[in-house]
Amino acid sequence: MNRLFGNKKKKKHQNEEMGLNITAMADIFTIILVFLLKSFATGALTITPSEGSKLPIAEAQDAALEAIKLEITANTVLVDDQPVATLKQFVPDAGFQKGINQALEKAKQRQALIAQNNPDVKVDPKILIVADQKTPYNTIKQVLASAATQGYSDFKLAVVRKE
Amino acid sequence: MSAGMNSGNGQDFDLNLAPIIDCFTVLIAFMLVSASFLSIGLLDAGVAGGAVQSDAKPPSVDVTITLKAGHRIEIQTGGKSNEKYTLTEAKGEWDYDTLNSKLDNLKKRWPDVSAITLTAEDGVEYQDIVSTMEKLRKQMPFVMLGGF
Numbered sequence: 001m002n003r004l005f006g007n008k009k010k011k012k013h014q015n016e017e018m019g020l021n022i023t024a025m026a027d028i029f030t031i032i033l034v035f036l037l038k039s040f041a042t043g044a045l046t047i048t049p050s051e052g053s054k055l056p057i058a059e060a061q062d063a064a065l066e067a068i069k070l071e072i073t074a075n076t077v078l079v080d081d082q083p084v085a086t087l088k089q090f091v092p093d094a095g096f097q098k099g100i101n102q103a104l105e106k107a108k109q110r111q112a113l114i115a116q117n118n119p120d121v122k123v124d125p126k127i128l129i130v131a132d133q134k135t136p137y138n139t140i141k142q143v144l145a146s147a148a149t150q151g152y153s154d155f156k157l158a159v160v161r162k163e
Numbered sequence: 164m165s166a167g168m169n170s171g172n173g174q175d176f177d178l179n180l181a182p183i184i185d186c187f188t189v190l191i192a193f194m195l196v197s198a199s200f201l202s203i204g205l206l207d208a209g210v211a212g213g214a215v216q217s218d219a220k221p222p223s224v225d226v227t228i229t230l231k232a233g234h235r236i237e238i239q240t241g242g243k244s245n246e247k248y249t250l251t252e253a254k255g256e257w258d259y260d261t262l263n264s265k266l267d268n269l270k271k272r273w274p275d276v277s278a279i280t281l282t283a284e285d286g287v288e289y290q291d292i293v294s295t296m297e298k299l300r301k302q303m304p305f306v307m308l309g310g311f
Contacts, residue, residue, distance in 0.1 A: 157293060
């Protein structure tokens with residue numbers, strides 16, 4: 001009887017555990033890690049635009065640079081990530097240049113103080129401009145004019161490199 | 164002898180991959196968080212009328228390019244040559260091809276010209292300025308921003 005209908009009580013206990021093949025996972029992780037290490041090593045310049053800001057696209061050289069950063073977004077102007085002036089959809093407010101001048105003057109004084117005490121450090125006229133691609137030239141002009149009056153005349157415009 | 168053959172002198176061992184996977188997971192998570200997938204470059208731009216090298220001989224001709232509303236480009240020369248050209252839009256875009264050919268002609272006539280002043284009307288967008296600078300740099304090494 002048992003042979004005719006099969007032994008239903010004696011079900012083969014199927015092993016439901018699935019062995020995870022860790023070797024394949026280690027291979028994948030190694031490849032992903034090598035790729036990320038490679039891109040981590042070549043990204044010397046770390047400029048992160050503010051949220052909602054899109055940099056213009058152009059062919060440019062990739063260069064590591066240490067300089068004071070001046071960022072122009074739709075509603076703010078930031079110097080070294082500190083807001084110093086406000087804009088309304090890229091249109092400057094009253095007192096716009098005063099805020100920028102004050103911040104850049106402070107930065108210049110700080111540099112001069114460091115240069116006084118450390119002969120290896122010189123006052124650097126370089127300034128990094130990180131501006132949204134829709135910024136009108138009128139606003140750019142005013143910002144650059146403020147920077148130039150404070151002695152920052154070597155402008156480096158940050159762009160997204162065209163591949 | 165048989166004890167020696169079956170003894171634990173074998174150098175085979177099972178590599179425990181679990182801690183290696185743990186390390187890789189942490190490293191990959193760190194790399195992903197800190198990775199920047201934007202490749203950022205830098206364009207040099209000086210200010211017209213700013214610091215000028217005193218030992219440099221001034222060029223015979225000054226070239227000023229103005230970007231105007233409606234994708235119009237105005238080329239103006241000063242110094243030994245006083246000329247003005249206005250380029251209209253090309254299919255709704257800036258006419259960079261004609262601009263390049265005009266600059267080529269200028270360079271042939273005045274080979275010592277190496278700098279251009281780029282300026283624009285107030286409403287012209289920054290992306291247009293940067294794109295024009297990028298095109299001009301292929302012809303002239305120094306592109307300065309003007310209109311201050």
